[in-house]
Amino acid sequence: MIPSIHIKNFLTFDSLEIPTLKRINLIGGKNNAGKTSLLEVLLILTSNGENRVLNTILKNRGGLDQGSLTTYEELKHKNSLKKNHKFDGKLLDRQQDFIEWMARGVEREEITNRLYRNLSEDTLDKDIKRILFVLGVQNENEAINKWEDTLEVVKINGLLLTEKHGKYKILNKTSERDLSPSREPNLSYEHFSFVPAYTKLANIEKVWNTIVLTEDEDLVLELIRKVIDPRITKLSIGSLGAKTQIDGKPVSIKTLGEGVSRVLLIIISMVAAKNKYLVIDEIETALHYSAQENLWNTIFEYAEKWNIQVFATTHSRDTIRAFKYACTKYSKNGEIDAQYLRLQKSRAGNFEAIDFDYKNLDQSLDLNLEIR
Amino acid sequence: MQQRLIVEGNDAIAISEILIKRKITPPKGYSDKEKFKREFVISTGSIDKVNFALEKEIDSPAVERIGIIVDANEVGIVGRLEMIGNLLENNNLQKTDSNWPTWKNDNDESPLLVSLWVMPDNKANGYLEHFLYNLIPNDYKIARDFASKNIDEYYEQNPKIIKEVRKQKAKTHAYLSLMENPGLPFGTAVQAGYFDHTHEMATELEGWFKHTFLLED
Numbered sequence: 254m255i256p257s258i259h260i261k262n263f264l265t266f267d268s269l270e271i272p273t274l275k276r277i278n279l280i281g282g283k284n285n286a287g288k289t290s291l292l293e294v295l296l297i298l299t300s301n302g303e304n305r306v307l308n309t310i311l312k313n314r315g316g317l318d319q320g321s322l323t324t325y326e327e328l329k330h331k332n333s334l335k336k337n338h339k340f341d342g343k344l345l346d347r348q349q350d351f352i353e354w355m356a357r358g359v360e361r362e363e364i365t366n367r368l369y370r371n372l373s374e375d376t377l378d379k380d381i382k383r384i385l386f387v388l389g390v391q392n393e394n395e396a397i398n399k400w401e402d403t404l405e406v407v408k409i410n411g412l413l414l415t416e417k418h419g420k421y422k423i424l425n426k427t428s429e430r431d432l433s434p435s436r437e438p439n440l441s442y443e444h445f446s447f448v449p450a451y452t453k454l455a456n457i458e459k460v461w462n463t464i465v466l467t468e469d470e471d472l473v474l475e476l477i478r479k480v481i482d483p484r485i486t487k488l489s490i491g492s493l494g495a496k497t498q499i500d501g502k503p504v505s506i507k508t509l510g511e512g513v514s515r516v517l518l519i520i521i522s523m524v525a526a527k528n529k530y531l532v533i534d535e536i537e538t539a540l541h542y543s544a545q546e547n548l549w550n551t552i553f554e555y556a557e558k559w560n561i562q563v564f565a566t567t568h569s570r571d572t573i574r575a576f577k578y579a580c581t582k583y584s585k586n587g588e589i590d591a592q593y594l595r596l597q598k599s600r601a602g603n604f605e606a607i608d609f610d611y612k613n614l615d616q617s618l619d620l621n622l623e624i625r
Numbered sequence: 626m627q628q629r630l631i632v633e634g635n636d637a638i639a640i641s642e643i644l645i646k647r648k649i650t651p652p653k654g655y656s657d658k659e660k661f662k663r664e665f666v667i668s669t670g671s672i673d674k675v676n677f678a679l680e681k682e683i684d685s686p687a688v689e690r691i692g693i694i695v696d697a698n699e700v701g702i703v704g705r706l707e708m709i710g711n712l713l714e715n716n717n718l719q720k721t722d723s724n725w726p727t728w729k730n731d732n733d734e735s736p737l738l739v740s741l742w743v744m745p746d747n748k749a750n751g752y753l754e755h756f757l758y759n760l761i762p763n764d765y766k767i768a769r770d771f772a773s774k775n776i777d778e779y780y781e782q783n784p785k786i787i788k789e790v791r792k793q794k795a796k797t798h799a800y801l802s803l804m805e806n807p808g809l810p811f812g813t814a815v816q817a818g819y820f821d822h823t824h825e826m827a828t829e830l831e832g833w834f835k836h837t838f839l840l841e842d
Contacts, residue, residue, distance in 0.1 A: 599686060599735075600734070600737065602734060616674065620674060622678060622681050623685065
């Protein structure tokens with residue numbers, strides 16, 4: 254679990270500190286309050302800075318021409334960002350700060366442990382090979398010895414950095430392929446599941462392909478019976494469409510409405526997120542308020558059971574209310590490992606997250622305070 | 626720009642009916658009655674919840690004006706002023722010179738003005754009912770005096786029943802029970818003319834409201 258986060262000079266944020274993150278975090282706030290940026294930071298963080306994630310985010314923000322860069326170093330200099338875009342240049346200017354942010358976000362001891370852990374794995378992945386290459390060594394033991402002598406070189410979130418006078422410089426070269434934005438319709442990676450604000454069959458299919466024919470397939474069926482329809486017995490998802498079997502007859506998911514597709518995507522993503530992070534943008538999309546309570550109950554039950562940390566954004570008061578009902582249902586002795594956060598610019602002009610724990614949320618909703 | 630009226634009890638309806646009868650324009654952005662009820666007025670039901678709502682609204686940078694109406698009750702005007710004042714000053718608002726207790730922040734980008742009205746009149750101990758009792762028109766003098774005399778006598782004979790300060794509540798409700806249409810809630814009773822919206826205390830309340838909120842043109 255990510256226990257807290259402090260973002261400095263990255264994307265929209267000059268600075269945003271959230272001292273406590275809980276197992277389930279619902280995030281609200283007006284447009285431009287930084288909700289999407291926060292999710293993007295979480296995706297970068299939880300993916301260990303995977304190139305595809307970073308580049309997909311850049312692409313989605315209209316800031317990167319595919320195949321135009323060969324190294325991250327160039328990101329800081331090459332005039333490859335599209336003009337006349339609100340995001341134009343922001344990441345470039347702040348790339349160095351971002352790296353510093355990541356470095357400051359992780360204790361050095363932890364960095365060292367992470368590197369050792371990586372190096373002691375039997376199979377050296379691509380990143381480890383890069384480390385060995387940059388360190389100029391041939392094998393793991395030599396790398397560890399080198400590491401001990403080379404404290405200025407650190408690997409953080411997939412990037413290999415060197416530190417000089419408190420500044421960090423990226424060392425690892427990336428291939429053109431790595432820097433190309435992902436062509437995949439949504440992000441689903443080793444460390445997290447991401448549910449975008451829109452629901453497309455391709456999204457569902459992609460996540461489903463990681464689950465189908467594994468034991469998790471039964472878990473998906475178990476959950477869709479709980480949340481969508483207890484009569485469902487089978488599920489088939491492919492490029493030609495998604496179908497389910499109800500009362501022994503095939504039924505196209507499409508005919509069940511947009512909300513069912515949304516719930517299906519969230520459920521499949523949740524199963525795929527066991528022991529990982531589940532990040533959901535605008536969870537309420539296409540969902541009637543009555544369906545949200547059931548969905549939140551499921552999220553609360555399985556996030557705990559499967560060790561998932563959940564981050565979801567919303568604009569909807571109904572969603573917040575349904576979230577609160579689930580908090581009430583699953584709280585123990587008045588406590589629950591969940592919170593609602595409202596992102597906003599403070600009166601002083603800084604980004605801040607106002608936290609509404611379960612009791613505050615309950616009272617705020619009772620008083621009909623504007624908490625979105 | 627958002628504005629909020631945080632009230633301790635169920636005073637909001639009676640107060641808004643008095644202001645409507647005085648034909649003052651609604652707060653800016655709240656001409657729509659539903660929006661006025663849903664967003665402008667926060668009826669809390671207790672002083673603890675007033676504090677909670679106040680802190681949350683101070684945190685909300687879109688809110689630029691907050692009016693608070695609480696009862697002095699037996700705690701008294703000084704106690705109420707101190708409690709609310711401490712909360713506001715802990716949130717970086719400074720007390721300003723004004724006819725009414727008022728605090729402001731020092732922030733041109735995100736200005737906030739908070740002003741307090743302590744029922745009944747920012748001076749005496751009491752409740753909304755004390756305020757309304759003063760608004761009983763001379764036309765209904767007989768009913769008012771009858772209610773007052775009998776309540777006084779009743780409590781003299783049963784002194785342990787209720788605190789002195791709460792006796793006025795009983796008098797106001799007893800007065801309403803004697804009207805042609807008995808037992809109306811306060812807001813409806815204002816509409817029915819059982820309270821005089823032209824009384825000088827109502828004029829003072831209007832002054833506070835205009836001082837606190839930005840109104841539609």
